[in-house]
Amino acid sequence: MNFHQLHLFYTVAERGSFSAAAQVMHMTQPAVTMQIQTLEDYFGTKLFKRSTKKIELTEAGIALLPYAEKGIELVRETDVAMSSFTHMLQDRLQLGSSLTIGEYVLPRMLGPFGKLYPHINIMMKVMNTTQIIEEITKHQLNFGLIEAPVQHADMTIEAVMQDELKLIVPVGHPLATQDEVDLEEVIRYPFVLREKGSGTRQVMEEQLMERGIQPQSLNTVMELGSTGAVKSAVEAGLGITILSPFSVRHETALDLMKVIHIRDASFKRQFYAIQLKSTLLPIAAVTFLNFLKHQTLDN
Structure with a gap:
């Protein structure tokens, strides 16, 4: 038995078919089938019922599943623990990022990361959360960085x-x-304001409602589809806004705008990393995410 076989077993069980698992693991279906048969030979029992269109776990398979899941989680934890010691990594990361993170937060962090890990090349696509999930599912991205939590069965x-x-x-x-x-x-x-449905707008409206203020009661003179457009409108004196200070660092440095703290409200939001459940990230990706977790967004 080896970890690869346990990972395949978990993926087949999660996906419900050998063909779907083969696609996720970038293998042929016969190769997946052979590895599962090898694992069944090792334990001396069948792990899947293959008589139905969608395969089902046997009693032995049900017993094995939590151990396989623990094994995958242990490998992930091991990669995180070791990521701070690996400085000679060579890899190409492909990630998706939502607008605020991709345009205003990450660019300031890629420089320090590049000095620590000069052989890791990062290719980043700035897109919305739906597009990020779609490209992760198609294995066109390793992972994504988003501004609001999402519920997705495969992520x-x-x-x-x-x-x-x-x-x-x-x-x-x-x-x-x-x-x-x-x-x-x-x-x-x-x-x-940003358009309805944006992560920035959502955080602002949730906090207002917690304070007993209905968002529609605001005197909203303009709704725009990008942070850049909102900044231009504010600079032109059309109104005020609620944004990440990261997005206006250039304007505040030029004394075009001012960041003001609202003393009786806190518009905090969490940024998230999203990836396929059945996929183990390369150690370079784990290293990058671990680096981000230790960064402080000191506004």
Whole structure:
């Protein structure tokens, strides 16, 4: 018996067919079947009932499944534990990232990571969560980084970084003379917001509702489909907004905008990594995710 066979067994059980497992594991169906037969020979018992269209676990297979799952999890934990010691890795990572993470957060972290691991090449696609999941499922991406948790039967999701949205105003705005303001004062002014359904908008609206404020009661003068468009509208004096300070570092450095803390509200949000349950990430990908977990988003 070896770990590869246990991994195949787990994947067949999870996917419900040899052909689906073969696709996930990048193997031919006969090769998967042969490895499962070898594992059954080792234990001296059948692990799957093959009489139906969708294979089912035998009693022995049901008993083995939690041990196979523990073995996969142990390998993942081992990779995480060892990732900080591996500095000569050579690999090419393909990842998907949502807009705020991909355009404003990760670029500032790729430099320090590249100095630590110069032989790891990262190819990043900036896209929405649905597209990220689709490309992970097709094995076109190793993993994805998203701004809100999702429920997907084939995916595992874990927290990697935390961000906090703040009030963003143009420098000539009446609130720009203050470093902290109350939420009650903020909601009196016109807002420029991201479109409904965006992660940024969702975090803001959830916090407002927790404070007893209905989002539709805001004086929203404009809804825009990108953070860049929102920033341009705020800079032009069309309204104020709630964004990640990471996204306006350039504008604040040029004294075009100001970041203000809202003292009686906290717009914190978690960033997540998402990957296929049945796929073990390469050690280079584990190393990159472990690096992100130890980064502080000091706004």
